[in-house]
Amino acid sequence: MDNSPVLAQIDGSLPNYNLENTPPMNSTENRVGSDFDSLMMLRCIELARRALGRTSPNPLVGAVVVKDGEIVGEGFHPRAGEPHAEVFALRAAGEAARGATVYVNLEPCNHYGRTPPCSEGLINAGVAKVVVGMVDPNPLVAGGGIARLRAAGIEVLVGVEEAACQQLNEAFVHRILYKRPLGILKYAMTLDGKIATTSGHSAWVTNQAARSEVHQLRAACDAVIVGGNTVRQDNPYLTSHQVGVHNPLRVVMSRHLNLPENARLWQTSEAPTLVLTEVAANPNVQEMLRQRGVEVVEFTSLTPDNVMAHLYERGFCSVLWECGGTLAASAIANRAVQKILAFIAPKIVGGSNAPTPVGDLGFTTMTEALPLENVRWRVIGSDCLVEGYLKRHT
Ligand SMILES: Nc1c(N[C@@H]2O[C@H](COP(=O)(O)O)[C@@H](O)[C@H]2O)[nH]c(=O)[nH]c1=O
Numbered sequence: 001m002d003n004s005p006v007l008a009q010i011d012g013s014l015p016n017y018n019l020e021n022t023p024p025m026n027s028t029e030n031r032v033g034s035d036f037d038s039l040m041m042l043r044c045i046e047l048a049r050r051a052l053g054r055t056s057p058n059p060l061v062g063a064v065v066v067k068d069g070e071i072v073g074e075g076f077h078p079r080a081g082e083p084h085a086e087v088f089a090l091r092a093a094g095e096a097a098r099g100a101t102v103y104v105n106l107e108p109c110n111h112y113g114r115t116p117p118c119s120e121g122l123i124n125a126g127v128a129k130v131v132v133g134m135v136d137p138n139p140l141v142a143g144g145g146i147a148r149l150r151a152a153g154i155e156v157l158v159g160v161e162e163a164a165c166q167q168l169n170e171a172f173v174h175r176i177l178y179k180r181p182l183g184i185l186k187y188a189m190t191l192d193g194k195i196a197t198t199s200g201h202s203a204w205v206t207n208q209a210a211r212s213e214v215h216q217l218r219a220a221c222d223a224v225i226v227g228g229n230t231v232r233q234d235n236p237y238l239t240s241h242q243v244g245v246h247n248p249l250r251v252v253m254s255r256h257l258n259l260p261e262n263a264r265l266w267q268t269s270e271a272p273t274l275v276l277t278e279v280a281a282n283p284n285v286q287e288m289l290r291q292r293g294v295e296v297v298e299f300t301s302l303t304p305d306n307v308m309a310h311l312y313e314r315g316f317c318s319v320l321w322e323c324g325g326t327l328a329a330s331a332i333a334n335r336a337v338q339k340i341l342a343f344i345a346p347k348i349v350g351g352s353n354a355p356t357p358v359g360d361l362g363f364t365t366m367t368e369a370l371p372l373e374n375v376r377w378r379v380i381g382s383d384c385l386v387e388g389y390l391k392r393h394t
């Protein structure tokens with residue numbers, strides 16, 4: 001049994017908060033709200049994460065209704081087209097919502113989209129106060145929800161646990177701002193920087209704990225991309241390997257469709273597969289793939305940016321690049337990658353021709369190296385994970 005945080009958050013159990021004796025939290029200078037506000041906002045995030053990987057193009061949102069220090073209603077946005085988090089929480093609270101405080105990790109919407117505006121729902125329910133984690137960057141909302149609530153005489157507090165709320169919806173925010181999904185490049189390498197041996201063997205670079213982390217990462221993403229070479233060499237599943245947990249769309253980029261007749265990715269009962277190629281490439285393989293339930297889309301020019309534009313049109317927020325070095329370099333050069341997740345295993349495999357995570361970027365001096373920012377180092381089991389964002393690389 002995997003006791004990962006993601007599983008703990010999606011198993012549906014309610015935590016046992018003692019609302020009377022909220023433990024003191026470390027105070028930081030610019031903190032917004034009380035310890036209790038923070039606790040409720042973290043609960044919103046926990047609720048929101050129950051829909052991990054299922055809400056795109058919409059964000060992850062959770063809401064909590066509190067009356068006299070007690071939670072009287074909770075809800076989260078389960079998927080696009082379904083009611084928003086506030087609606088579920090207000091429904092659960094019923095009459096108790098009158099005069100209550102509503103916590104929500106994203107500004108309540110103020111527009112008629114697939115669903116009516118939450119601002120109106122909160123006003124009609126007679127709530128006294130709304131505590132918001134972060135402003136919704138969606139130009140249809142962008143402060144309008146907060147203004148509408150204030151105009152109706154509701155007290156609004158904005159920015160409680162803002163960093164955690166921004167982190168939760170970083171892919172949604174990126175999609176809204178740049179009209180592309182957030183591109184995440186993930187790779188696992190040895191301490192001497194190799195992702196496989198000279199012969200191409202790579203199972204496994206990291207240990208089980210790091211691999212479980214990758215499975216959870218896939219559960220949170222809308223698509224995972226590899227090239228034809230990874231299909232031929234590794235024959236991966238690219239699923240989240242957990243029953244009842246979201247699987248991303250598995251995407252293969254292959255210009256010439258020199259792909260094997262049998263591959264795990266062609267078994268589409270567990271998760272869907274999309275093969276992207278160029279116009280008129282290998283009609284026999286296209287036919288073979290379609291017969292197995294694999295979707296095939298032809299591009300005039302198969303570039304990482306054209307692929308990201310296509311996945312944006314499909315409503316995706318986050319795309320995980322799990323490809324080899326050649327495609328990774330081209331995705332970076334094409335600005336299809338913003339975030340890096342590098343797993344490092346403390347072992348040495350050697351081999352001057354053993355493959356490395358990122359192929360040629362055309363740089364000749366170290367000053368050209370792409371720096372990461374907001375870098376975090378974490379130990380996962382016996383391996384290390386370095387996370388960061390490519391600077392000015394949107
Ligand atoms: N999911 C969510 C919000 N999502 C906001 O609404 C937009 C989608 O609207 P619609 O097409 O009607 O679902 C989405 O882009 C985002 O700006 N807002 C909220 O108040 N609460 C929610 O739970």
Ligand SMILES: [Zn+2]
Pocket residue numbers: 084085086108109110116117118119
């Ligand atoms: Zn809404």
